[in-house]
Amino acid sequence: xxxxxxxxxxxxxxxxxxxxxxxxxxxxxxxxxxxxxxxxxxxxxxxxxxxxxxxxxxxxxxxxxxxxxxxxxxxxxxxxxxxxxxxxxxxxxxxxxxxxxxxxxxxxxxxxxxxxxxxxxxxxxxxxxxxxxxxxxxxxxxxxxxxxxxxxxxxxxxxxxxxxxxxxxxxxxxxxxxxxxxxxxxxxxxxxxxxxxxxxxxxxxxxxxxxxxxxxxxxxxxxxxxxxxxxxxxxxx
Amino acid sequence: xxxxxxxxxxxxxxxxxxxxxxxxxxxxxxxxxxxxxxxxxxxxxxxxxxxxxxxxxxxxxxxxxxxxxxxxxxxxxxxxxxxxxxxxxxxxxxxxxxxxxxxxxxxxxxxxxxxxxxxxxxxxxxxxxxxxxxxxxxxxxxxxxxxxxxxxxxxxxxxxxxxxxxxxxxxxxxxxxxxxxxxxxxxxxxxxxxxxxxxxxxxxxxxxxxxxxxxxxxxxxxxxxxxxxxxxxxxxxxxxxxxxxxxxxxxxxxxxxxxxxxxxxxxxxxxxxxxxxxxxxxxxxxxxxxxxxxxxxxxxxxxxx
Numbered sequence: 019x020x021x022x023x024x025x026x027x028x029x030x031x032x033x034x035x036x037x038x039x040x041x042x043x044x045x046x047x048x049x050x051x052x053x054x055x056x057x058x059x060x061x062x063x064x065x066x067x068x069x070x071x072x073x074x075x076x077x078x079x080x081x082x083x084x085x086x087x088x089x090x091x092x093x094x095x096x097x098x099x100x101x102x103x104x105x106x107x108x109x110x111x112x113x114x115x116x117x118x119x120x121x122x123x124x125x126x127x128x129x130x131x132x133x134x135x136x137x138x139x140x141x142x143x144x145x146x147x148x149x150x151x152x153x154x155x156x157x158x159x160x161x162x163x164x165x166x167x168x169x170x171x172x173x174x175x176x177x178x179x180x181x182x183x184x185x186x187x188x189x190x191x192x193x194x195x196x197x198x199x200x201x202x203x204x205x206x207x208x209x210x211x212x213x214x215x216x217x218x219x220x221x222x223x224x225x226x227x228x229x230x231x232x233x234x235x236x237x238x239x240x241x242x243x244x245x246x247x248x249x250x251x252x253x254x255x
Numbered sequence: 256x257x258x259x260x261x262x263x264x265x266x267x268x269x270x271x272x273x274x275x276x277x278x279x280x281x282x283x284x285x286x287x288x289x290x291x292x293x294x295x296x297x298x299x300x301x302x303x304x305x306x307x308x309x310x311x312x313x314x315x316x317x318x319x320x321x322x323x324x325x326x327x328x329x330x331x332x333x334x335x336x337x338x339x340x341x342x343x344x345x346x347x348x349x350x351x352x353x354x355x356x357x358x359x360x361x362x363x364x365x366x367x368x369x370x371x372x373x374x375x376x377x378x379x380x381x382x383x384x385x386x387x388x389x390x391x392x393x394x395x396x397x398x399x400x401x402x403x404x405x406x407x408x409x410x411x412x413x414x415x416x417x418x419x420x421x422x423x424x425x426x427x428x429x430x431x432x433x434x435x436x437x438x439x440x441x442x443x444x445x446x447x448x449x450x451x452x453x454x455x456x457x458x459x460x461x462x463x464x465x466x467x468x469x470x471x472x473x474x475x476x477x478x479x480x481x482x483x484x485x486x487x488x489x490x491x492x493x494x495x496x497x498x499x500x501x502x503x504x505x506x507x508x509x510x511x512x513x514x515x516x517x518x519x520x521x522x523x524x525x526x527x528x529x530x531x532x533x534x535x536x537x538x539x540x541x542x543x544x545x546x547x548x549x550x551x552x553x554x555x556x557x558x559x560x
Contacts, residue, residue: 037277037280038273038276038277038280039277057269060269061262061265061266061269062262062265063265064264064265064268064269065258065261065262065263065264065265065266066261067265068261068264068265069257069258069261069262072257072261073257193289
């Protein structure tokens with residue numbers, strides 16, 4: 019890259035017009051790319067955050083509702099019939115999967131009770147894993163942006179400072195008026211990186227804790243339900 | 256899908272924040288006046304030593320201005336001599352004119368008793384009373400001539416030595432005065448200036464010559480740094496006036512060998528033609544140090560500088 023071009027691209031930026039747009043516009047294209055990328059990351063982070071918040075709230079409410087129905091004394095067959103019609107999530111899915119396995123074992127041409135207990139537990143484990151996977155989806159994006167965002171921003175800053183130093187060398191003028199705009203626009207990249215990374219890290223920690231909590235709740239329900247089914251199996255025999 | 260609405264919300268949020276930032280984020284220009292550049296010259300040692308050399312054909316300044324350290328309008332020294340007040344001297348004479356007044360009431364007093372005396376020979380108590388005040392008036396009359404004496408006792412003291420003390424109020428330690436202009440006239444070398452001294456090239460030449468001739472005894476290089484300072488007195492033609500004096504004291508075979516080698520070097524080296532005769536005063540006497548450690552980097556000690 020020609021130093022004269024750098025000088026021309028940086029020098030017109032005087033300290034008088036340091037608006038956000040001019041900061042972006044006078045930056046080197048690599049810095050621009052970094053800035054745009056980080057902005058997109060920030061948008062993505064907030065989209066995931068909104069999505070996850072809604073999802074976790076909905077899941078928690080569904081769990082509360084299901085637990086209420088489950089412990090209300092309603093017969094399990096009835097509950098199964100009402101739930102199996104529509105696709106369900108989390109605790110409902112767990113219950114439906116276990117019940118389906120139960121029914122299949124008893125309503126088939128030959129009853130296979132021998133390994134029923136083990137089968138039901140396996141089915142519930144798989145369902146829990148699937149549910150957790152659903153809750154955890156895209157959380158890795160938050161983690162990645164949270165950890166890599168500052169570095170990407172720093173890269174833009176370093177690049178911007180490099181070009182501004184090139185412009186200093188080209189103009190043979192070290193006055194602050196020449197140096198400052200380049201450094202300001204370079205630091206802008208780091209600022210955007212931090213703007214993207216800080217919410218990402220915070221949301222990641224929050225959602226990771228939430229996933230943990232819900233997974234434990236599912237495990238607890240699975241243990242409880244498998245105990246109930248185990249007693250039923252023993253009674254039937 | 257759920258994710259799509261979430262990303263749309265997020266995008267809208269970012270757009271709003273960016274718009275707000277674009278509107279509000281403006282760099283206020285800091286008002287900083289450009290600093291005047293401070294010119295700095297880099298001088299070599301030789302240039303520096305030649306810088307203060309006086310020039311004999313320098314143009315003479317038409318009026319040597321006084322050396323001042325501050326620019327200021329010259330203040331006239333205040334005349335603080337005690338004012339001789341002539342009014343006080345006049346005062347006693349001015350008081351005199353009222354003196355003739357007292358006799359007037361006396362005449363009235365005297366005139367009044369005459370009239371009752373014509374009408375009634377009875378002694379008038381009023382007349383008597385009027386006569387009585389006459390006595391104190393006469394007393395005052397006698398006292399008044401003494402008054403002018405009192406002011407004459409205090410003649411205005413005019414002490415010449417006191418006036419001198421008042422006049423010379425400047426601090427005796429100050430060595431420069433204020434004036435209307437800084438003296439910019441080039442001087443022909445100040446007392447402390449390095450005028451007409453040996454230039455660095457002359458010193459270098461002398462040192463190179465002595466170092467080339469100096470043949471320190473074998474083993475001296477390995478020993479600890481031994482310095483031998485020798486005072487050399489030159490004649491005008493560059494030869495030695497007297498034999499080199501060894502200023503460093505020491506003992507031992509090695510020291511003696513070293514000292515002898517240094518003396519030998521000085522003796523062999525003459526005449527030292529690299530020293531210009533027109534600077535004779537500055538190289539008339541030179542203390543030169545032979546150092547084993549800094550054999551090739553030593554700096555001669557110059558005496559009469």
